[in-house]
Amino acid sequence: MDAIRAAAEKARKSSYSLSSIPLDVRNAALESIALALESNSEKITEANAKDMKAAEEMKLPQALIKRLKYSQDKISESVxxxxSIMQQEDVIGKVLSKTELDEGLILDKVSCPIGVIGVVFESRPDALVQISCLCLKSGNAVLLKGGSEAKNTNLILAELxxxxxxxxxERFDGTVQLLSTREEFQSLLKHDDLIDLIIxxxxxxxxxxxMESTRIPVMGHAAGICHTYVDKDADLKMAAKVCFDAKVQxxxxxxxxxxxxxxSDIAEKFLPVIAEEYGKAGVEMRGDERVRKIVxxxxxxxxxxxxxxxxxxxxIKIVDSLREAIDHINRYSSHHTDAIITSSEAAAEEFMDDVDSSSTMWNTSTRFADGYRYGLGAEVGISTNKTxxxxxVGLEGLTIYKYKLRGKGQTVAEYSGKDGRKYTHRKLL
Incomplete structure (x- = not known):
């Protein structure tokens, strides 16, 4: 048996016991992780410094290097x-619906963990902590593969x-495992009999x-092409504030x-204002022909x-109507997050209804599309899937459901034929 198959089987074995581990024990494990990060923060930042130095020497993109940094402040944010995850209610074993099929024959639809999840991520070491903790709280085992640029940081975090x-x-043995190479993760994608979901x-x-190399279901987003539309009825002072945050923060x-x-009705007033703000922040602006006639x-x-x-x-693009803005977004958006700035409730509702994205927003920054900010505790990622x-995707997104039927000796034969017993199908919950 190869090492990856063995790791997947270990994760599968762990997953079978996780759903029955009480909430207080799962929360105790989370607190143990928090304390481990706090007491080993110097070791973590030392490992991260090695990764940062190597990234600078390799001249990796600055955007990637910024995501790679795992400072004392970032560790505190992780803790x-x-x-916050510990304070979230338990998502395992929730009765989602209860139906009486007949007297004494009760069907429950109950939430349960997905099982074993494989996650591959780039740059951000804090993602390893978030994902591990969310999976543990929701009763899932996880196999993680971080980017090689963060190998030292990821290794110490996984060990801790x-x-x-x-x-x-000891039942948590196998719950969190770190894969070392991209080849190992590619090998993991072959084991669809052991892995339930890839993120x-x-x-x-x-x-x-x-997506193209596995039969395992994949949940995530391929890109984050987000838009902010400033409507003709926008408060321009608010619009400048929100648009600045959405790009620069x-x-x-x-x-x-x-x-x-x-x-187009407010372009001549608004464009010079936001362009000046972006310019001060060092933002490179690229405009269509109409935009470049103004700025x-x-x-x-x-x-x-x-x-x-x-x-x-x-x-930056000028549009002549709300409908043109919606059509542009639906054509070019990655269906992640898109926002409208307007004082018109009717325009806002039309925008939020008709823009086909996982989050639509009114008079606020697209940067709010985040598991922690949404009150989910944290997230394993943003999904643009429609299934x-x-x-x-927080704790609830890491659960599925099963049916539990409780009876008193009933058989299907009793409900067959014209004279058989009749189902009541009475909703109890």
Whole structure:
């Protein structure tokens, strides 16, 4: 048996016991992880410094290097996130519906863990912590593969997490495992009899390659091409504030705005204002022909409308109507997150209904599309799928359901024929 098959089988064995481990034990394991991060923060930052130095020497993109950094502040954020997850209600064993099929024959639909999850992610070491903790809380075993650029940080984090949870309960052995190479993860994709779900977090190319090379269901998003549309009825002061945050606050992430759409009625007033703000922040602006007649900037090409920059770059286009903005977004968006700035409730509702994205927003920044900010505790990623889970995927997105039928000796034969017993199908919950 190869090592990857053995790791997958170990994860599968662990998953069978996880759903029956009480909530207080799972929360104790999470607290053990939080304490391990706090007490080993210097070791973690030392390992991260090695990765940062190597990344700089390799001249990796600055956006990637920024995501790679795992400072004391980031560790503190991870600890806060873990304790937030601990406060979330249990998602295992919730009775979603209860139906009386007949007297004494009761059917429950009950939430349960998905099972074994494979996750591949790039750059961000904090993702390893988030994903491990979410999987543990929701009763799933996880096999993780981080980017080689974060190998030292990921290794120490995985070791700390494994030691921390096993010290609480030996049944957690195998719950969190780290794969070393991309070849190992590619091998994992072959074991569809042991792995229930793959979650990729990374580039469009990475996600596409995984989708094309496995029979295991894949949940995630291929790109984060987010839009903010400034409507003709927008409060322009609010619009400038929100558009600045959506691009500049943290441009290297998937929920940052990449394209700004502006209604032609307010373009001459708004464009110079937002262009000045972007200019101060060092944002490279690329505009269509109408935009460049108002403010000087680089020309936007057709490719810019479907580009995820993950950097201080934004494409800008003038549109003549709400419908044109919606049509543009539905054509070029990655169906991640899109926002409208307007004082018109009717326009906002039409936008949020008709834009086909996992999150639509009114008068606020696309940067809010995040599991922690949505009150999910944290997230394993953003899903643009239309099956099972969509948007920021937290604890509930890591569960599925099973049916539990309780009877008193009934048989199907008793319900056959004209004179057989009749089903009541009475909803109890």
């Amino acid at each position: 806060t996130s873990i304790r 997490i494994q030691k921390a949870i096993i010290s609480v309960d 990729p977090r990374g580039s469009n190319q990475l996600v596409r390659s995984i 943290y441009p290297a992430v998937c929920n940052a705005t990449e394209t700004l759409l502006i209604h 000087e900037m680089s020309a936007a090409s057709e490719n810019d409308w479907s580009e995820e920059y993950n950097d201080l770059v934004i494409s 099972h889970a969509r948007g920021p």
